[in-house]
Amino acid sequence: MIRVFIVDDHVLIRDGLRTLLTDNPLFEVVGEAANGQELLDQLPNVAADVVLLDLNMPVLDGLATTHRLREEHPHLRILLLSMMTHERTIGEILAAGAHGYVLKNAAKHEVVAALQSVAAGQRFLCSEIGLGLLDKLLLLEPSQPKAAAGAGALLTHREREILQLVAAGLTNQQIADKLFTSRRTVESHRQNLLEKTGVSNTPALVKYAIEQGLL
Incomplete structure (x- = not known):
């Protein structure tokens, strides 16, 4: 079973993710937080495998939280969940140490696949982002x-x-x-x-x- 900690400042999104994951026997939701600082405060007392992390949050955002997680909890796998599609933003978060990036409008099965891949030690980029980057490459001259x-x-x-x-x-x-x-x-x-x-x-x-x- 994959133990997931959900971090998002929107209650409705946390509720939706919790429902999605608790309905799947592969996952156990072990904690929730509204920002990165709340996550870091709880982690010493919570056993988690993957942090499902929002990018835009108050107090401590996804990028800053990723840096802290890599320094303080290097064993944790990090999957970013965001609406941001610009390659510079995605590059920054992956360079900071995140293991995957999935859009909030992704299909449920893709979120599940992303969590499974990241938990298994692989990296993951959602299909819309990947296809968008491919489109940009195809638009470029040599x-x-x-x-x-x-x-x-x-x-x-x-x-x-x-x-x-x-x-x-x-x-x-x-x-x-x-x-x-x-x-x-x-x-x-x-x-x-x-x-x-x-x-x-x-x-x-x-x-x-x-x-x-x-x-």
């Missing part, structure tokens, strides 16, 4: 990127939706309500958009979208 007109193809369907709503002047909360998701998820997608397009603010993001014919 020596330089393709023309900027192809850059829009790097955006996911949901990122394009959010970009259109941003351009329409909607706030993060209004976008979240319209797409039936959380404001935190919208904020993560907006950050991904800024990183992918290389712009620094919303007006520049809208300008980019117009130039690329994405609106």
